[in-house]
Amino acid sequence: MNYRLGIDIGATSAKIALVSGVSRIVEEASVPTAGFPKPGELAAAMSDASRRIVRGRRVTKVGVGVAGDIDSARGIVRIGPNLGWKNVPLKKLLQARLRWPVVVDNDAKAAAWGLYNTQIPKRIRHLIVMTLGTGVGGGIILDGKLHRGATGSAGEVGHMNIAADGPPCNCGLRGCLETYVGGPHLVKRVRRDLERGQKSRLRRIFLEDQDAITPLEIAQAAKKGDAYALSVWRGVGEALGVAIGDLIYILNPQMICFTGGIAQARNLFLDPLRAKLRERTFRTPVGAVEFRIAEQAAHIGVVGASLL
């Protein structure tokens, strides 16, 4: 029996899983990552934990997903914002300790690849996965292969331009897709509007505790018919519609799959998204796209990494 190791390095912990078949998780471990760990020390801790769950079984490869700008060809974390890393040769560090072949890639790409291999029908060869959460990330599968591009940076759909005069983005520009869809941006906008006296059933929550305003609360208010909350989700759908209209014209995918916390509000943003797409002239590529919401799968990060 052959096994693969999947490692998903997040901002608070690195999840490690021993995987067999496509996605069967045999054993799991976890290593803390908070507080800008030193690369060598984290690599040692992950290697020790890996060996403990492997216990002498045959491992064919190790796949690692990390948030940031990754040089997948050389296994280097060029920029890992959560870890405070710059130009860390993670593949080399792990391979020296584990002696199995190691592949390192961006975590959104790993998750996209995991979804493609576990949840998406076989007939789909051109897929865009959009992760809608705190940020907006992406993974692009073309012709059945994960598209990495010249420097492994492809798929950064969260920073597509929606409006040059839009809200300021963490990236320094204005009006990126993420500023219309990312959770913290939604919360910030709603709080500001409520502060300015916006009428909404969110008002009571806000007056009790500002921090209680979350994407989930905004979604629940919308589901109860709150006009203001509905307009917030309409904004999400329309911004997605602009970006996805461009993506369809550029790439002509068969399917777009949403994952992440914000994606759970599908019933609130899919209709305005579709209305926005109906404005586009070229019917054939627009009509060819199916939308899907990924099943929530806590392990998609490690499974995807193990499949890299």
Add this chain to the structure above:
Amino acid sequence: MNYRLGIDIGATSAKIALVSGVSRIVEEASVPTAGFPKPGELAAAMSDASRRIVRGRRVTKVGVGVAGDIDSARGIVRIGPNLGWKNVPLKKLLQARLRWPVVVDNDAKAAAWGLYNTQIPKRIRHLIVMTLGTGVGGGIILDGKLHRGATGSAGEVGHMNIAADGPPCNCGLRGCLETYVGGPHLVKRVRRDLERGQKSRLRRIFLEDQDAITPLEIAQAAKKGDAYALSVWRGVGEALGVAIGDLIYILNPQMICFTGGIAQARNLFLDPLRAKLRERTFRTPVGAVEFRIAEQAAHIGVVGASLL
């Protein structure tokens, strides 16, 4: 010796060439296409002209480029705006007469494929070709292959969103890339500004003959230092910069190659384009892109078609 036939169907004529090697044109012919020709009649005329230049030589395949929405897998012209065609089975019509294997694709894709095979260094595997002319078209080569997508519609970069409140586009939306870059749009804007009293050395030409305002005249005025004309080309570069910034984030190409009439004004739009890209945060993919202007090659359409 083996030969290929390339056919480039334009709005006024279909150019036909017998090609050997990668791009050596052995013989040429041309057939008029103006005035919405009947599909059967045009197919017959193109087949007759093809047989005349082939004169019994061994042809391995026929490649055809047509403007419009093409179902390349089945060889159907779904929409051919220049020809007034809808759902024309061009592959079938030609194959019945010529008895050689026929491939039909969008003309911008054929030209992109031709450029990739004749002008682009072998190390380039991820390329975006942008045709800047009357319209703005595109061809995307990823991993050394022409990317067609689910319905053969990929590469429509001319209708990417630049600004929701931008100039009206032929496609029915506002603010598409084409409205900032396409020749007729530039001319229209300049005429309108001159009408409203805009100071510029283009003014004298305009007052003599409105129709003498062309992209070439606007470029020549800019080259002479005319501040207004320079601002027009800055607008071209900035709009290209927004769209190309998105394309780089999405696809992470190694090279972007411009072709078409407007591309000849490279010295006027490349600097503002690069300035716009420098605003983007992710340095690695932006720094990885080379820009190139295609050598003007009158035959790239037929050569590209023959290589499909």
